[in-house]
Amino acid sequence: MTSPSSKTLLYQEFSERMADLIRHGTYPPGERLPSVRQASQQNGLSISTVLQAYSLLERQGLIEVRPQSGYYVSTRTDDRLFPEPETSSPQRDPSLISLHELVMRLMKDTSNPDLVQLGAALPNIDSQLTQKINRIIANITRQQGEDAHQYQFPPGLEALRVQIARRAVNAGCNLFPSDILITSGGVEAIDLSLHAVCKPGDIVAIESPSYFGTLQILEVHGLRALEIPTHPRDGISLDALEFAIEHNPIRAVMVISNFNNPLGSLMPDEKKEALVNLLARHDIPLIENDVSGEIYFGEKRPTVCKAFDTKGLVMLLSSFSKDISPGLRIGWLAPGRYRSEVEWLKFTLSASSPTLPQMAIAEFLESGGYDQHMRRIRRDYARNVKLMSDAVMRYFPEGTRLTRPSGGFVLWVQLPENVDSLELYSLALKGKITLAPGHVFSATYQFSNFIRLNAAAFDYATERAIERLGDMVVELAGRK
Ligand SMILES: Cc1ncc(COP(=O)(O)O)c(C=O)c1O
Structure with missing residues (x-):
């Protein structure tokens, strides 16, 4: 005989399986689900277990009952679209930064296996990818064991730079x-x-909001951040930047031109070109971060500002952390006219980056494995970002705003005005969820009612976590 607890598990397990099929498009919105009798026969479950599972899915808003017709995948999210956040309006004065305590707390969360990880922008590392990379590493150590132990002094492994x-x-x-x-x-x-x-x-001009890693490096170097209004769809405001340049001795500008973290914004080509030309007129270097440029959901990889650079003022950087593996620790920089300075700094401060990961990535790129992998993860991330957006719209209250990224895997969520994201963060931790509160994305503590969510590994547990977060937001919004 089935015990009550295993019975509970059976219907939950079945509802999770169905939810997964719905999320992955096996049953798209509007599609009819197998009837209760069919589902019971197909899955060897009792009618009451299937009914319980379907009613759970209904309560979760994933399916709906149509009288005398059956159960259908819900289309509800389509008519409840949250608006996007507006262009940010940061302070107009440059500011020193002090954020490291909160950032270090967030960093520690990422190694806590008990938490649902919605905070750090960790990619979804699956076994398909790790098996491929591990095989490449094993081959390299077999075939060129000694070379893999040599330094690769700046500029680093040629085979990788060629790729x-x-x-x-x-x-x-x-x-x-x-x-x-x-x-x-x-x-x-x-x-x-x-x-x-x-x-x-x-003074360094940055987007508002800005990736907190950038803010940390500014803090370490004692640099002042001047935050520039930025739109969640097309990026930094060039009018505001020009005004800032005319009124401040700006030493450098930093942007994430493609799929900004946390905004997801994508600067159109004309804007990229106009930015490069504006900075060229003032002889100001542009540090362009393109770590997510390869994770596009559309047809074509977006261009970079560097494509419009004729004076060597754009320092283009990227990394294989978001699309292959953060643990391999390989990135790159095309420093334009600052090349010899940067090579000297690299040699002096860290001599060389580890050789074996450089060899492994070079081989992964050369063999075509990377292209194949990217085709898959672009599809996965596009789907997961959509599923996460749908879940936020399903469970968060009116007054929430949400970005519409066309690449990357993070969402920037504006909560109702009176919800403090640090309070939400504390509540979430108690509920075994971690997220990135908006505070860490600004030098001047803007964004206190924003959070960043990572959609990379969206699954049933993520959906449940978003549901619980939604309840917490409702509670905080109603309290004050
Ligand atoms: C925009 C951006 N730049 C840089 C990094 C750091 O990259 P890496 O792990 O390769 O140092 C991250 C990681 O989250 C990021 O989101």
Whole structure:
């Protein structure tokens, strides 16, 4: 005989399986589900277990009953579209940054296996990818064991730089392998760029909001951040930037031109070109971060600002952390006219990036494995971002706003005005969920009612976590 607890598990398990099929499009919105009798026969479950599962899915808003017709996948989200957040309006004065305590707390969350990870922008690392990379690493250690133990002094492994230069053509860029320097992830590339062009106290213009890793590096270097209004769809405001340049001695500008973290914004080509031309007129270097440029949901890889650079002022950086593996710690920088300075800094501060991961990534790119992998994850991330957006719209209250990224895997969510995201973060931790509160994306504590969510590994547990978060937001919104 089935015990009550295993019976509970059976219907939950079945509803999870059905929810997964719905999310992955086996049953698209509006589609009829198998009847209760069919589902019971197909799955060897009792009628009452199927009924219980269907009624759970109904309560979750995933399906709806049509009298005398059956159960259908819900189309409800389509008529309840949350608006996008508006262009940000940061303070007009440059500011020093002090965010490291909160950022370190968030970092520690990422290694806590008990939490649903909606905070850090971790990619979804699946076994299909890891098996491929592990096989490549095993082959390299068998075939060229000794070479893999040598330094790869700046600019780094030539075979990898050749591959990166070839791919840059898709982003509209003619790069030679000698234009590229291999780094230890995107973080080191940002660090080297800022180090090469700024000294403590200088002002750097950044987007608002900005990726908190960038803010941390500005904090370490004692640089002042000048936050520029930024639109969640097409990026930094050039009018506001021009005004800022006319009124402040700006030493460098930093943008994430494609699929900004956290906004998901994508600067159109004309805007990229206009930005490069504006900075060229003022002789200001542009540090362009393109770590998610390859994770596009549309037909074509977007271009980079670097494609319009004729003066060597654009320092283009990227990393294989979002699309292959953050643990391999490989990124790169095309530093334009600052190349010799950057190479010297790289050699002095870290000598070389690890050789084996450079070899493995070069081989993955050369063999075509990367292209195949990217075709798959672009599809997966597009679907997961959509599912996460649908879940937020289903469970969060009116007054919420939401971005519409066309690449990457993060969502930027504006909560009702009176909801403090740090309070939500504390509540969420108690409920075994971590998220990124808006505070860490600004030098001046803007975005107190925003959160960033990671949709990369969206699954049933994520959906449930979003449901619980939605309840918490409703509670906080109603309290004050
Ligand atoms: C925009 C952006 N730049 C850089 C990084 C850091 O990249 P890496 O892990 O390669 O150092 C991240 C990681 O979250 C990021 O989102």
